[in-house]
Structures are given as structure tokens and as C-alpha cells.
Amino acid sequence: MDLEVHQIAIPNPYFESPTNVFCIHNAHSPPVLIDTGIGTPESLSLLRHELSQHGCSLKDIAAILLTHKHVDHSGLARALQEESGAAVYVHSDDWADVACFEERHEKVSQLYLEAMRRWGVPEEIILAVGNLRARFAQLSRSVPTAQKISDGQILRCGDWEVYVLHTPGHTQGSACFLLGEKLFSGDHLLPTYTANVGATDVTTKGHLEKFLGSLQKILALPNVASLEIYPGHGQPWTDPRPRIKKILKHHRERAERIVQILSDGQTLTAFEIAQKLFGRLKDYHVLLGAGEVYAHLEVLESQGYVRRVESYRFAIA
Numbered sequence: 001m002d003l004e005v006h007q008i009a010i011p012n013p014y015f016e017s018p019t020n021v022f023c024i025h026n027a028h029s030p031p032v033l034i035d036t037g038i039g040t041p042e043s044l045s046l047l048r049h050e051l052s053q054h055g056c057s058l059k060d061i062a063a064i065l066l067t068h069k070h071v072d073h074s075g076l077a078r079a080l081q082e083e084s085g086a087a088v089y090v091h092s093d094d095w096a097d098v099a100c101f102e103e104r105h106e107k108v109s110q111l112y113l114e115a116m117r118r119w120g121v122p123e124e125i126i127l128a129v130g131n132l133r134a135r136f137a138q139l140s141r142s143v144p145t146a147q148k149i150s151d152g153q154i155l156r157c158g159d160w161e162v163y164v165l166h167t168p169g170h171t172q173g174s175a176c177f178l179l180g181e182k183l184f185s186g187d188h189l190l191p192t193y194t195a196n197v198g199a200t201d202v203t204t205k206g207h208l209e210k211f212l213g214s215l216q217k218i219l220a221l222p223n224v225a226s227l228e229i230y231p232g233h234g235q236p237w238t239d240p241r242p243r244i245k246k247i248l249k250h251h252r253e254r255a256e257r258i259v260q261i262l263s264d265g266q267t268l269t270a271f272e273i274a275q276k277l278f279g280r281l282k283d284y285h286v287l288l289g290a291g292e293v294y295a296h297l298e299v300l301e302s303q304g305y306v307r308r309v310e311s312y313r314f315a316i317a
């Protein structure tokens with residue numbers, strides 16, 4: 001089926017690294033996109049230009065497969081759909097935040113406010129994050145016709161098909177797409193840094209355990225050793241096993257460090273522990289750091305290593 005896969009990196013001013021959009025097509029099949037980049041006029045014109053370099057036109061896009069709901073991955077879906085009529089697919093657990101972006105944005109901002117209080121984040125930082133989130137409202141638009149997909153589903157795109165793998169953790173509706181030996185992994189599996197877990201979705205709970213389970217799910221794929229990984233950020237690579245083992249180890253060590261920090265008898269919030277782990281965090285990183293520590297505390301609490309002393313403070317068990 002001689003499919004061509006083109007990687008298009010779309011920069012964005014809000015998060016560290018550019019987001020990858022992958023365009024898949026061949027002579028018999030119109031282009032299908034994996035993710036879209038952030039929803040700004042600049043990224044739309046960049047995408048238009050890059051696609052034309054590969055002989056593809058924006059208006060010919062047949063389908064858009066979203067790995068998850070974050071605006072740097074899904075932000076352009078509505079604009080692209082308006083121009084091409086493309087079908088947009090997203091896992092059912094991330095569907096509402098994509099399909100009803102505007103009305104959910106307000107609700108999710110409220111959930112972040114509550115989450116940050118749980119994590120012990122100081123009020124002035126809560127305010128700053130609130131302002132930042134208000135700006136995020138401009139970076140996407142609702143896609144009411146988005147179609148819900150689920151684990152194990154097969155999507156036909158022209159003369160080829162992709163298998164949907166639900167990989168909750170980074171977000172509840174995070175999905176990877178398997179196309180032969182190519183795995184489009186979104187933010188679930190990244191080559192150089194570990195995607196945040198805990199702070200990047202506050203609509204459900206227990207993200208760390210889900211994330212670790214979702215990594216095991218990839219390890220259990222029959223062709224895992226020969227898989228080529230096409231990540232949401234950074235460069236593709238082959239054989240995800242060493243990288244997954246490293247991420248699993250990273251989280252084991254992080255959990256040990258948290259237990260060690262609490263071992264001297266202090267009672268601390270997730271934010272205070274994050275400061276001890278990462279030093280002084282700024283802006284959005286406070287949210288990411290504290291959220292991830294809290295995700296660990298949830299697991300450590302369920303395993304009996306730590307206990308909750310007050311609603312937001314933890315101590316060694």
C-alpha cells in the first residue's frame with residue numbers, strides 16, 4: 001500500500017516543544033491527519049504550506065484522528081474540518097472537551113481551581129494559572145460533529161486501516177493509533193521527556209496507575225520490538241521497549257523520593273513536596289509538578305506508604 005507518512009512540526013507559544021502532525025496518504029487514498037497542532041492562524045497557514053510541499057491540499061483531508069483533547073493537538077480540528085469536510089475522531093473519554101470545547105472550558109477551569117487547592121498550590125499561582133487558562137480558550141474551537149472512538153476499534157481510511165488503542169493516563173481519553181508497524185503515540189509515549197501525568201487531566205482520577213497500565217499495554221503488543229513510534233513531540237524511533245522501561249523506572253524512583261522526603265516526619269502538601277523535588281517552579285510548571293506529585297501520593301496512599309493527615313496534607317504511614 002506504499003503509504004507515505006510526513007511529519008509536520010507545528011510550533012506553539014505556550015508549551016515547550018512543537019507538536020507533530022502526521023499526514024498519511026498514498027496515490028489511492030486522500031490525506032489523513034494524526035493530530036492538528038494548536039488552533040492559531042499561524043499554525044493553520046504553516047500546516048497549509050507544509051502539506052502543499054508534500055503534494056497534499058488542506059481541502060482534500062479525509063479524516064483527522066486525535067490522540068487526545070489537548071489544544072496543542074486538537075486546536076485546529078474545527079478549522080480543518082470546515083475547509084475539508086474531514087471526519088474527526090477522538091476517544092469517547094476526551095470527546096466532550098473536543099466536541100463542546102467552549103462550554104467545557106469554563107467547567108474544566110473550575111475543576112483546575114479545585115484540583116490546585118487539593119495540591120496545596122498558593123493562591124497567587126492559582127490566579128496566574130487561571131489567567132493562562134483564560135488564554136487557552138482562544139486556542140481551539142468546538143467540533144460538535146466529532147465521532148467517538150473506543151479501544152479495539154478499527155478505522156478504515158481509504159485502502160488502509162488503523163487500530164485504536166486506548167491508553168488512558170496523560171488524559172483519560174488518550175489513544176494511540178496502530179497502522180501496521182507504525183504506532184502514533186500522541187503524548188502517551190515521548191522520546192526525550194516523560195509526558196505529565198496528574199496535572200494534564202483533572203476530569204477523572206487515578207491517572208498514574210492508568211498511565212503505567214497503558215505503558216504495559218504497549219509492551220504487550222505482539223510486534224512491540226519492531227514498532228516504529230511516531231510521537232506527539234520529538235522524533236520517531238524504533239522499538240519502544242527501552243524507553244518504556246526507563247519511564248517505568250523514572251516513576252518508581254519518583255515514588256521512592258516522595259516517601260523519602262516524608263520519612264523525616266513532616267506533613268506536607270503535594271506542592272511542598274514538588275518544591276523539594278524540583279526546586280522553585282514557575283508558572284505552569286507549578287501546576288505540572290504539584291499535579292504529578294499528587295498523582296503519586298494517591299497511589300502511595302492506596303498502597304499504604306503514606307497517609308492523609310488533613311485533607312491536603314500527607315505524612316508517612
Ligand SMILES: [Zn+2]
Pocket residue numbers: 068070170187200
Ligand atoms: Zn497532551
Ligand SMILES: [Zn+2]
Pocket residue numbers: 019070072073186187232233
Ligand atoms: Zn502534547
